[in-house]
Amino acid sequence: MTACDDRSTGVSWAAKEFETLDLGDARLNRRAVLLAERLAQKPVASIPNACQNWSETVAAYRFLSNEDVNWxxxxxxxxxxxxxxxxxxxxxxxxxxxxxxxxxxxxxxxxxxxxxxxxxxxxxxxxxxxxxxxxxxxxxxxxxxxxxxxxxxxxxxxxxxxxxxxxxxxxxxxxxxxxxxxxxxxxxxxxxDIMVRLGRALAELPADLVFEADEWKAAFILNKKPVLKAVSELNTVLPLIAQLGGFLARKGDGEPGVESIWPGMQDVAVFVEGLRYARQSGGI
The missing domain is CATH 3.90.350.10 (Transposase Inhibitor Protein From Tn5; Chain A, domain 1)
Structure with a gap:
């Protein structure tokens, strides 16, 4: 048994970890558990060196080459x-x-x-x-x-x-x-560039999937724009945040990049921190 095994039950860590494994064949399930145990004991070893004997090695390669078993x-x-x-x-x-x-x-x-x-x-x-x-x-x-x-x-x-x-x-x-x-x-x-990629891939999704309410509303307030009652879309909020970081949003400028979004996010974070402190202290 390894140091990670459950000594009270005699169950190996791999058997416990893969308890719900279902490869359609109990023999495949057992082989997966055993192979996980062997490779965990010698994580930098080759498969022949990790296995304890030749029959285990052959069975391991047979398991890995089984086209009915996906990773x-x-x-x-x-x-x-x-x-x-x-x-x-x-x-x-x-x-x-x-x-x-x-x-x-x-x-x-x-x-x-x-x-x-x-x-x-x-x-x-x-x-x-x-x-x-x-x-x-x-x-x-x-x-x-x-x-x-x-x-x-x-x-x-x-x-x-x-x-x-x-x-x-x-x-x-x-x-x-x-x-x-x-x-x-x-x-x-x-x-x-996660914010940029999210804005491009998930542009029409609501902004509250990424930002808290105070954050996306801050983008409007800091740009001196009226805050919408309904949750705005990501492709509306991200350009506003980028404008705080120097993005000009001119026709033909294209989409904002990380160079302007991250500085804008810093302004939003400072504003939100101050807003929340004011609420806690009774100033709002």
Missing amino acids: DDVMQAHWQASEQRISQHPVVLCLQDTTELDFNGQQMAGLGPLSYEAQRDLYLHPTYVVTPDREPLGVTNAWTWAREFKSADGTRPGALESTRWIESYERVAEQALRLPQTRHVCVCDRES
Whole structure:
């Protein structure tokens, strides 16, 4: 047993984590649990080195090559267990970023280029959830893809890769609706330009999906515009916030970028903080 096993019941951590796993065959379920245990014990080892004998190794490769088993079928049980853990916390941090799966130049089908066209690997974009005290709660979503190779004209066909940030945010938002008692904080690096991408992808959705009422109303007040009674749309609020950060909103200027949205958000945050302090002190 490992340090993470439940010694009171004799149940391994993997058996508990994948308790709801259903791959359509009990043997596949057991193999998935055993493989998770072996790889967790030696996370940097190859599959033959992680397995304890040759029969385990052969069975592991047979499991991984089974076309009836998809990665998201295996992850489904982990996602459910993770959501249960998340529900026990008032605030969680949902960290999303992209990493490269480097297969060391091995020749196999389904790989694509990375930073250089000569590389043959995959990209992975997971959402990893932790508590503010850095306690890990699980991976709740993941994108994996192989880039298309560039065409003769230098362009790269295929799906727009930046969509991964919006897709991941949408999954976080969906989980937040299921767990209203837990506040989900989505954390991204600057590559995401999350406000810009949200404004473009979800423009017609109500602003209160992203902003609190005081925040989107502040965008109107600071621009000296009358506050609408109904919740405004994102594509109305974001340009107002960007104007606070220097966006001129002239005809032909196009959509605002992160350079103007983030300074505008700082002005909104200061205004809202002052507003709430005034309320608490009885000034409003």
